[in-house]
Amino acid sequence: MSQTQLDAPRLVRTQPLLTARNVSKSYGSVPALRNVSASVFPGEVLGIVGESGSGKSTFLRCLNLEETPDAGSYTLDLPDADGNLFDLDRYARRMLCARQIGIVYQNPHLGLLMKHSSSGNVAERLLVAGERRFAVLRDKARAALEASEFPLERMDAPPIELSGGMQQRVQLAKAIALEPALLLLDEPTTGLDVSVQALVLDTLKRLQQERRITMVIVSHDLGVIRTLADRVMVMRRGEVVEAGLADQVFQDPQHAYSQQLVHAKL
Numbered sequence: 407m408s409q410t411q412l413d414a415p416r417l418v419r420t421q422p423l424l425t426a427r428n429v430s431k432s433y434g435s436v437p438a439l440r441n442v443s444a445s446v447f448p449g450e451v452l453g454i455v456g457e458s459g460s461g462k463s464t465f466l467r468c469l470n471l472e473e474t475p476d477a478g479s480y481t482l483d484l485p486d487a488d489g490n491l492f493d494l495d496r497y498a499r500r501m502l503c504a505r506q507i508g509i510v511y512q513n514p515h516l517g518l519l520m521k522h523s524s525s526g527n528v529a530e531r532l533l534v535a536g537e538r539r540f541a542v543l544r545d546k547a548r549a550a551l552e553a554s555e556f557p558l559e560r561m562d563a564p565p566i567e568l569s570g571g572m573q574q575r576v577q578l579a580k581a582i583a584l585e586p587a588l589l590l591l592d593e594p595t596t597g598l599d600v601s602v603q604a605l606v607l608d609t610l611k612r613l614q615q616e617r618r619i620t621m622v623i624v625s626h627d628l629g630v631i632r633t634l635a636d637r638v639m640v641m642r643r644g645e646v647v648e649a650g651l652a653d654q655v656f657q658d659p660q661h662a663y664s665q666q667l668v669h670a671k672l
């Protein structure tokens with residue numbers, strides 16, 4: 407068989423894993439999202455950039471089904487995710503998120519029980535998904551922490567006693583413990599020392615390359631987005647002003663606001 411024949415299936419474009427259409431959300435009279443649409447293909451990383459208050463985190467919370475928008479639809483191309491996910495009740499959302507969507511927040515207090523052990527935090531995710539065997543819980547928690555390059559000798563320490571970088575690794579371990587289809591990252595390295603930031607980014611990059619995890623990452627730091635993202639979406643005042651391949655957007659931004667963002671960074 408020729409090399410061309412072997413390579414051919416890789417060229418077939420699959421369906422997007424994630425499709426969000428015309429998502430809108432207001433807080434009182436403040437429009438946080440206006441008709442935001444996005445699609446992400448399996449194994450792809452979408453980076454979302456924009457100034458503070460542009461709606462990045464609100465959009466991510468919608469994708470994590472924590473927030474219900476006023477309008478719009480959201481589908482995941484998975485056997486256990488039927489129809490518009492915004493229509494699911496609380497229980498169905500919780501189960502779907504536990505199995506298929508992992509999230510890492512900027513603030514570890516949002517993602518972790520700070521006084522429980524780190525391994526317990528990861529195991530909690532497995533418990534929600536129905537795992538009850540103690541040995542399995544411990545083994546899977548250990549494997550997820552190891553994959554997140556967390557120092558295993560500290561796995562019984564509570565996050566409150568750990569450094570910021572280690573706390574983010576516990577969040578990451580919890581997020582990937584069940585090998586979710588989608589990993590959401592909300593400013594995962596913001597607030598960390600630059601050297602620690604680089605190490606956490608290395609871990610994310612390695613995990614993405616090894617496991618081909620589909621990711622959506624929000625950051626105001628274009629360097630972070632540039633390191634990880636295949637495609638970029640630029641948001642301003644709740645709207646998408648530009649979307650495209652990362653290289654294209656960074657090298658030749660079309661919208662005046664994207665030009666301002668990119669040039670401010672250079």
Ligand SMILES: Nc1ncnc2c1ncn2[C@@H]1O[C@H](COP(=O)(O)OP(=O)(O)OP(=O)(O)O)[C@@H](O)[C@H]1O
Nearest residue numbers: 433436438456457458459460461462463464465626
């Ligand atoms: N829970 C909330 N209640 C009221 N207003 C909110 C709430 N969450 C967000 N907003 C408002 O919605 C808009 C978008 O906020 P959002 O946090 O999504 O932006 P962002 O781009 O993530 O900003 P940042 O980078 O500062 O987190 C802002 O005007 C914000 O003040």
